[in-house]
Amino acid sequence: MRAYKPHKIEKKWQQYWDETNAHRTNEDDAKEKFYCLEQFPYPSGRLHMGHMRVYSIGDVTARYKKMSGYQVLHPMGWDAFGMPAENAAIKLGAQPSKWTYENIDFMKNQQKKLGVSYDWERELATCSPEYYKMTQQLFLLFYERGLAYRKNGAVNWCPHDQTVLANEQVEDGCCWRCGTEVVKMDLEQWYFKITDYADRLVNDLEQLEGWPEKVKTMQRNWIGRSTGAEVAFEVPEAGEKLTVFTTRPDTLFGVTFMVLAPEHPVVRKLIAGKENEADVNAFIEKTRKESDITRTAADAPKEGMFTGAYARHPLTGENVPIWIANYVLMDYGTGAVMAVPAHDTRDFAFARQYDLPIKRVIVAEGEAFDANEMMAEAYTEDGVLVQSGMFDGMPNREALVKIGDHLREQGLGGQTVSYRLRDWLVSRQRYWGAPIPIIYCDDCGIVPVPKEDLPVMLPEDVVIDGMSNPLAKSEAFVNVTCPSCGGHARRETDTMDTFIDSSWYYLRYTDSKNDQVPFEPEKANKWLPVDEYIGGIEHAILHLLYSRFFTKVLYDAGMVNFTEPFKSLLTQGMVLKDGAKMSKSKGNVVSPDEIIAKYGADTGRLFILFAAPPDRDLEWSDSGVEGSYRFLNRVWRMVDGHAELVASRPIVNLSDSAAKDLNRTLHATIKKVSEDISERRQFNTAISSIMELVNKIYAYPEDADRGMLAHAIESTIILLAPFAPHITEEMWRIVGHEDSVHEQSWPVFDESALVLDEVEIVVQINGKVREKMVIPANTTKQDMEEMANSNEKIKELVAGKTVRKVIAVPGKLVNIVVG
Structure with a gap:
């Protein structure tokens, strides 16, 4: 028997695929298109296990779709601009381009060793003049x-x-x-x-049924659409108007001070010539050195200073002191906040800290109101308005709209929508x-x-x-x-x-050699949107949001006929070792090269797909890798030991029960693997079902139909091909084929083959299982009752007792109730 030699086999077939251009995109418009894309990597120098995982997921999908009759686009490129190349240039005294292209060559060779089916004719690098010419366009x-x-x-x-x-x-x-x-x-x-597209970016998330809800929620939160009202406060001494956005116009009569971001352009004008001008400027400079995260953290101290200026309340005409504070940011809203300490927890704390007035304007319905009563904390629940002029007694939810309408009628603001997005x-x-x-x-x-x-x-x-x-x-x-x-x-x-480079690269793959325009619309419209996009959830906000924005701009420019770039999104989990993310500093890194050198790429691919569902974190296991290697050896021995039989193509005869049983398992496996790849994207359970099929083949009786055995073995090679492309290519030749296993049609399961001729049922007496019987699958209720009553063991157990009722559930059980 021939030994399984993964390194020899993998080198052989990688060379063959290169020489025959086996992975070139087949532009056959008679077939339905499928665009499978993994997020392209930064050429940092070496692939890590996260890369291996995402590329293996994409390759299984692409190979399965090609075998299922689709014309498949499966390209790869390099997100090659960025700081690491400059840092390397400083360290090595070389140009960033030299470091970058050397890394690309090395990592491309690593990818080829994994056996991924990329169309390298469409390869791109964002740092090439050919690409950034189009980025500049x-x-x-x-x-x-x-x-x-x-x-x-x-x-x-x-x-x-x-x-x-x-x-x-x-x-x-x-x-x-x-x-x-x-x-x-x-x-x-x-x-x-990008703010011009904020509404569309939020609304169109509803179209993305193939995206994880978590990612869509992250984008909604980042865009941060809020409905409220704009309110204009005049500052007479400066001849200025301060516009604030609030989601709580119902509390407008409770404003007792205003707060501006220290960076607000009007602040310098407000403090000019005042006694505290130098102190306020010092506070501004101190605050500017703090990050936005630090300034807005829930547990960060809320610090502020009075500018010495006042605004005029738009509805009451009262003077409202203007403060600046570290927790208000110029980047969010208008950089100005109306402070309502009675009904906002942060404003309440700030007012107490600086002894500012607190005016309550909402009370619980039915509660007696005392304007002089001291508040122990902000009241943030619903209620009715008090101390609010013409709106007194109105439920606050109603007042949200009514006060907004009143502001608009008076030319003082009105209802509007605001965004966190900048x-x-x-x-x-x-x-x-x-x-x-x-x-x-x-x-x-x-x-x-x-x-x-x-x-x-x-x-x-x-x-x-x-x-x-x-x-x-x-x-x-x-x-x-x-x-x-x-x-x-x-x-x-x-x-x-x-991020501009990566916001449109998926379009360039459709026309990567075009030297006049970024892409021809006809080609982009043929392949886009991407049918399956695979990458890390860390890109949920940056890359994915920007790509969606770019696509909408290009749609408006008439360059594409779709508004979303990625139809389905798979965000894979991390690869962990000893419970932590692999990193050099932790000393827990296992590189793809190590696994390939020891076991071969097919073993590495199989393990990383089998160890966990793709969207979950994967715990690295050396014993798990060994197990995957042993399984491939087991498949190899099964195929090699029956190579002559399979090559003879014997006719399948399902006359014996063992052949029927194996045929039923085979079609159940085809169904399971097909649905796990294309619908559920659960590659681990797909591999598990192939393992069960192999076990069934090993247990197949020597005297059972040989045609069914040969058919099952040949089908196993095809089912395993997307997961382990090298060994299956070799085994396909071993059993007498001259073409590629990856050019074969994906097997179609036969529903009728899944129907059992016989089933095992249980017989219960008063709900307790007393016997099991194998009966024809189509046995009627009446026949089931008769068969149970005539069973010798059951007859003994009910002897001398009164049978009060018999319940039969076809294909499952008979329950005899006795008294």
Whole structure:
């Protein structure tokens, strides 16, 4: 018998697939399309087990769909711009491009060793000029449509990476990439107007039936749509109006002070010339050094200062003192808050801390109201209005609308919708990114780079030291001729947020060699939306939200005919070892290369798919890997031991019971594996059912039909093929085939084969099981009763007793009630 030699087999078939271009996309429009996509990796240098898991999941799906008759698009590329390449360039004294492309080559070779069926002809890297030329085209599209704009404002600044971060890239007050505490800095930056799409981004989540509810909830919360009212407070001494947004206009008469974000542009005007001006400015500078997360944390101290200015209450005309406080952010709402301490827990604590007035305007229905009664805590329940003028006695839920309507009628505000979402800051002060295609001319102002001059190339004669933006120091890059007037001009030296690159890459795969436009609409509309998108839940807000935004913009521009990029989303769990996420610092890393070197890729794939459902965390187990290796050896011996029989293609004869039983198990397995892959996405239970089928084949009697045995073995090879592509390719040849197992049609289960000829039922006496019988599956109730009553054991047990009732449940049981 031949031995299973995974390394020899896998090298052989990987070479064959490369030479024959076996994974090239078959553009056959007679077949239904299926676009399977795993999130492309950053080329950091080495694949980890998380990569192996996501690629194995995607490959099973793609191979299954291809064998099921679909034309399948299954591409791969590289999310290749970003800070790690610059950091490596500083450390190694090399250009980021050299480090990046060397890593791409290494990781691509690792992916090929896994046996994944990628169409490498469509490969892309976001750092290639061919790709970022198209990214720059899309930037100009956003600019032309009024969705890209420049403004000065307080931005999140990472002192370590020397770059700006979007709000979404600040995690717990720190840079999402390097972990350095983020500070605020005033800079003129480019933004994308994602807020124009806030409503559609929320509403269209309802279309995404194939997305985990958890991810949709995370996006809803991030967008943060709130219904309420805008209220305008005049500040007579400054000639200004302060607009606030509140979800509680029913409490408007309870406003006793206002709070502004320290960064609010009106603050400097309010404090100018006042005695406390220096103290307030010092407080502003102190607050600006704190992260937004720190300032708004529930347990953080609420600190503030009185500006010395007053606003006028829009409905009562009363003077309302204006404060600034660390817990109000300029980035959220309008940067101004109307404080109602009687009915807001945070405002109540602040008012008590600084001895500010508290005015109650809602009481529980039927409660006696005493305006002089001291409140021990804020009242946040529903009730009726008091001390609220014409609205006294009105239920507060009704007042939410009525007061909003009244504000609108008086020209003082009105009902509106507000969002937590802020426009996307896309400027980055770093080298290794797509240059923003904008020129600044003293005479013409902002001038887009003409499309025929794209790409704006990254210069290579720069020094990357991590201390500043290398592009800003390159005179050859900065100094240009204005394309509009021909005069002297300066090039934009910021590059784009790398999330822009990944917000449209799934479209580029459909037309990856196009050197004129990002993609032809006809090709994108054929393949998109992606049918199965696979990746980590850590991208639920950033990448997925931005991709949805991009798709909607492109839809509005007439470039695509769909509004959502990903029809179905599978977020895989992490790979753990010893209960913790694998990491070098913990010393618990197991690399894919180690597993492939010891057991082969098929074993690694099989284990990582079998050990846990794909959406759950997976605990690494060396014994589990050994078990998967033993199973593949067992399948190998089964096939090799019956190779001549299977190759002879004997006719299946289901005349004996063992053959019928194996046939029934085979079709149950086909049904289970098919549904587990395509519907439930439970690859672990699919593999388990194949294991049960193999056990059944091993137990098949020697004297039973040989045709059924051969058919079951051959079908097992096909069922296992998406999970373990190399060994099944080899076994398919061993049993006499000359074509590829991956070109075979997926087996279709026969429902009639699942019907049992005989079933085992139980016979109960007064509800207790006393006997078991095997009877024809179609036995009627009456016949079941007669068979039970004529059973010798049952006759003995009921002898001398009165049978009061007999209950028969076809296919399951007979219960004899005796007295």
